[in-house]
Amino acid sequence: MRRIFGLAGDGIDPIVAALRRAEPEIELVTARHEEMAAFMATGHAKYTGEVGVCLATQGPGAIHLLTGLYDAKLDRRPVVAIIGQIVSTALGGGYQQEVDLHTLFKDVCGQYLQEVTGPEQVHLVVDNAVRTAIATSSPTCVIVPHDIQRAPAHEHDGPAHGIVRTSAVVTRPRVVPAAA
Amino acid sequence: MLDVVDRLGAGIATSLLGKPILDESLPFHCGVMGHLGTTAAADLLAACDTLLIIGSSDPWTEFYPPVGQARTVQIDLAARNLGAKYPVEVGLAGDTAETLRALAPMFTAAPVPGPAPAPGREWRSQVEGMVASWHDVLDSRVHTTAELLNPQLVVHELSAHLPAGTQVAVDVGSVTYWYARFLRLGPDMPAHLSSTLASMGSAMPYGLAAKLYRPDRPVVALAGDGSMQMNGLSELITVAARWRQWADPRFVVLVLHNGDLAEVSWEQREVEGDPRSARSLAVPTFPYAGYAELLGLRGLRIGAAREVGPAWRAAFASDRPCLVEAVVDPDVPLLPPRQAEDDVTQTIRALRLEGNVTAAVQLRQQRRQEAHHPAAGRPGGP
Numbered sequence: 001m002r003r004i005f006g007l008a009g010d011g012i013d014p015i016v017a018a019l020r021r022a023e024p025e026i027e028l029v030t031a032r033h034e035e036m037a038a039f040m041a042t043g044h045a046k047y048t049g050e051v052g053v054c055l056a057t058q059g060p061g062a063i064h065l066l067t068g069l070y071d072a073k074l075d076r077r078p079v080v081a082i083i084g085q086i087v088s089t090a091l092g093g094g095y096q097q098e099v100d101l102h103t104l105f106k107d108v109c110g111q112y113l114q115e116v117t118g119p120e121q122v123h124l125v126v127d128n129a130v131r132t133a134i135a136t137s138s139p140t141c142v143i144v145p146h147d148i149q150r151a152p153a154h155e156h157d158g159p160a161h162g163i164v165r166t167s168a169v170v171t172r173p174r175v176v177p178a179a180a
Numbered sequence: 181m182l183d184v185v186d187r188l189g190a191g192i193a194t195s196l197l198g199k200p201i202l203d204e205s206l207p208f209h210c211g212v213m214g215h216l217g218t219t220a221a222a223d224l225l226a227a228c229d230t231l232l233i234i235g236s237s238d239p240w241t242e243f244y245p246p247v248g249q250a251r252t253v254q255i256d257l258a259a260r261n262l263g264a265k266y267p268v269e270v271g272l273a274g275d276t277a278e279t280l281r282a283l284a285p286m287f288t289a290a291p292v293p294g295p296a297p298a299p300g301r302e303w304r305s306q307v308e309g310m311v312a313s314w315h316d317v318l319d320s321r322v323h324t325t326a327e328l329l330n331p332q333l334v335v336h337e338l339s340a341h342l343p344a345g346t347q348v349a350v351d352v353g354s355v356t357y358w359y360a361r362f363l364r365l366g367p368d369m370p371a372h373l374s375s376t377l378a379s380m381g382s383a384m385p386y387g388l389a390a391k392l393y394r395p396d397r398p399v400v401a402l403a404g405d406g407s408m409q410m411n412g413l414s415e416l417i418t419v420a421a422r423w424r425q426w427a428d429p430r431f432v433v434l435v436l437h438n439g440d441l442a443e444v445s446w447e448q449r450e451v452e453g454d455p456r457s458a459r460s461l462a463v464p465t466f467p468y469a470g471y472a473e474l475l476g477l478r479g480l481r482i483g484a485a486r487e488v489g490p491a492w493r494a495a496f497a498s499d500r501p502c503l504v505e506a507v508v509d510p511d512v513p514l515l516p517p518r519q520a521e522d523d524v525t526q527t528i529r530a531l532r533l534e535g536n537v538t539a540a541v542q543l544r545q546q547r548r549q550e551a552h553h554p555a556a557g558r559p560g561g562p
Contacts (some may be wrong), residue, residue, distance in 0.1 A: 003392060004358070029392060032414040043382070045348060045391030052389075067379055074376035075197065076258075078245040142285055150461045175257055178274040 002054055004082075005040040009057025011084035011097065014149035022159030023149065034061045038068020045077040051133050053075070058084040058146070062104070063097050063169040069108045069139040073097045078133035081109065086116065089144040101143050109141035116144050120163060127166040134170050181234065182206075184280050187287040188232070191307030193221035195238035196360055200348075200371040200542045204364055206504040207308045214240030215516040216512035220314035222517040223555045224307060231549035235276045237265050239376065253281045289323075313553035316478035323363060326538060329483050331355075332362050335402065337562050338434070341492035343398050349386035351403040351412075352378045354442040355434075357514050364376060376527045380407045384415035386434070388422075391431055398430040398496065405463045413471065416503070420475035423501050431501035435468045440510035450514075456534055470505035483507040496509055511539035515546045518555060 005028055008016045019028045031037040034056040041052030046056050052072070062083040074080040083105075086095045107111050112132035114125045122144075129140040159165050181201065192202060193213040204211055212222035217240075225231070225245050232256040238244075244266045252268040254261075255276055262271030272279050285481075322336040335358035340350075348371035356373065359363045365371055370390070374382035405414050416433065422482055423429045440463060443458040469479030478498045482491045482505070490508035495502040513527075524547060531540040 005389070023327040029388075031385065031388075031417075034410060035381070036411055036415055036418075039379075039382055039385035040389045042374075043349070043386035044393060045371060046386070047370055047390045047393050058458070067377075067381075068385070070383065071374045071379055140544075157258055164259045174278065175273065175275045176282060 001026065001051070003027050003029055003044065004055050005031060005037040005044070006055030006082075007031055007034050007061060008059045009084065011058030011086070011146060012055065012144075012149065013054065014066065014086065014146070015082070015144065022115075028055065034064030035067050037070060038065040038079070042068055042072040042075070042077055045072065045079055046075070050078075051130055052079040053082065054079065055082045056084070058086055058101075058128075059099050062099065062101055066104070066108060069105075069141075071110050071131045072139040076137040078137055078138075079107070079139040080129050080133050081139060082132055083141065083143055084149065085115065085143050085145040087147045090145065091145070094155070101141075103144075104110045108169045109139050111136045111138045112140035114142060116142065116148050119148060119151040121155070122148075122154070123156065124164045124166045127168055130168070131170055134172075181276070181280055181345060184284050184287065185232050185452065186234075187284060188230075189301060189304045190230075190232070191220075191228070191310070193217070193224050195236045195375075196356070196373070197375045198236055199360060200369065203367065205260040207311055210307070210311055211314065212295070213238060213241050216357040216514070217243070217517060218361055219316045219317055219550055219553065219555070223313075224554060226518070227306070233266070233268070234280070237261055237376075238353070241265060241351045243546075281469050298498050303388055306399035310555075313559040316553055317549050318362065321546065323389035323510075325485065326511065326542065328438075328511075329485060329488075329506060330381060331506065331508035331512055333356055333437065333485055334434070334436070334482075334488055334508060335359060336364075337488045338400070341489075341496055342366055342369060342400065343430070343496055345369070345394075345397045345452060347387075347394060347397055347399050349373070349383045349399065349401040351383035351401075351407040352443075353404040353405045353406055354400050354438075354446075354512075354514055355383075356437050357443070363402075381411045383407060384412040384419075387431065387433070389420065391426060392422075395426040396428050396498075398428055398432065400432045400434065402434045403436070404442070405439065405466065405468070406437055406441045408435050408468060409463060409466065411528040413466075413468075416472065416475060416477070416544075419501050420477055423477070429500050430496060430498065431503070432495045432498075433472075433503040434511040435503060435505045437465075437468060437505050437507045438465050439465060442510050443514060445510070446514045446527075449527045453526040453530050454533075455530050456535075456536070458516045468505040469503055472501075472505075476500070478502040479505065481505045486562055489549055507546045511542055513535065513539065513543040513546055515543060515550075518550065 037054045041054035043050035133140040193210045210224045231250040231252040253270045255272045259273035264344035284529040313414035321335045336556040350373035382405040387399045391399045430439035441461045469481040
């Protein structure tokens with residue numbers, strides 16, 4: 001992935017900063033509204049045959065993505081949405097911009113929707129979100145609470161109990177009808 | 181796909197999403213099917229005795245052949261789609277190309293036309309008649325004149341001006357009808373829109389995604405005034421902020437400025453039999469071309485047939501993105517092909533309640549154009 005479509009927001013400041021550090025390998029293309037970023041990601045998937053990625057902040061930013069993600073779902077295209085969430089220590093507290101993102105995205109990103117609860121989990125969630133989007137030609141979603149965004153990245157060394165190691169391997173099957 | 185079509189002596193109709201896949205200038209390509217489609221595609225599906233559905237989940241169920249008329253085989257990569265839109269006799273879960281390659285040798289090669297045409301050829305010539313009839317209807321549609329500029333002409337004329345390799349992005353509304361029926365895409369011209377969701381506002385973000393993917397290729401985005409006001413005007417700011425980085429700066433935006441959410445207006449008349457809710461469906465006027473100029477882009481405003489060709493030429497010769505604001509007629513009907521007379525009467529009644537004479541005249545004119553070319557082919561034909 002070389003391009004992410006999105007719009008900055010303070011709920012994703014650490015991710016936006018990470019993208020700045022990742023320049024020019026990954027470019028954050030900003031839209032004027034998150035809905036347009038989601039449509040751009042779907043459009044990217046359609047014109048390129050690749051997976052499209054969009055990024056939005058917690059609360060209103062995340063809500064704005066929905067229509068563009070449904071576009072991907074109904075036309076069967078792979079798109080990964082990365083969205084921020086309020087700090088996990090305040091979840092359930094009726095916090096500023098707190099929205100039940102699981103409920104909100106469960107239909108459109110029904111194939112894979114996961115909130116990251118610790119830095120150890122980031123690799124597997126991102127891998128699975130991308131792989132599932134491609135394998136099912138549908139949108140998937142990664143929710144990242146603010147405190148997880150700020151945590152130092154975790155480098156895995158080996159398989160261990162309670163640690164799932166994954167890899168960014170994607171292949172497509174050759175599908176032919178069974179002989180009559 | 182074409183090999184199989186030839187072996188079967190078949191005609192082709194596509195879904196809206198399938199439009200860019202095969203060359204629509206083929207004499208047996210009937211164009212897009214459905215409410216927004218062509219008479220040829222409607223005639224083909226109404227008359228065929230065998231239907232091979234390839235990777236399509238076309239939603240216009242009333243345009244499929246009457247159940248029981250056509251023996252149907254469907255190919256889809258996703259097994260869950262087989263038989264999910266129309267009753268099929270055989271479902272083949274597989275990649276389209278792989279499956280067609282496996283099927284092709286099972287079809288006998290089409291016989292060479294001789295003095296006594298083989299049955300398959302007879303059908304093919306019927307299909308070519310359907311296509312020729314549609315081309316006549318198309319020709320009269322795009323050359324219909326009224327007081328205001330004909331949007332069908334604007335989109336049709338674009339076909340001749342599309343530079344090689346243009347990436348096309350389309351919006352949802354009346355412009356989708358004109359795209360489906362009247363835009364002839366050249367080879368290697370990908371075209372996309374929000375098809376199944378059918379959400380307004382797909383043209384500008386899709387166009388931007390296409391441009392960022394291939395900045396060396398021209399983009400044309402086809403939108404209506406409703407979509408531009410929903411979000412396109414904002415994303416034109418994104419175009420203005422980025423175009424200097426593009427190897428080919430041509431990003432042409434067509435805005436059909438008719439002051440109307442026209443597709444909704446026509447649905448209101450056709451489906452509900454209600455007069456257009458004028459205050460609800462009006463799109464406030466806005467200086468689209470002037471706004472483009474304000475952003476440092478080029479803006480062209482046209483309102484007459486003679487200005488269309490020169491505008492397209494200028495837009496694709498421009499050294500920067502160009503918005504073509506075509507002030508067009510909202511009263512051009514979105515008549516579905518071969519509609520039942522009762523439904524047309526309902527629309528006419530709604531137009532009478534509005535006192536909209538010019539739209540009613542155009543609707544009757546479109547019906548006469550179709551009637552001049554009655555549906556050919558016999559159901560369950562040869």
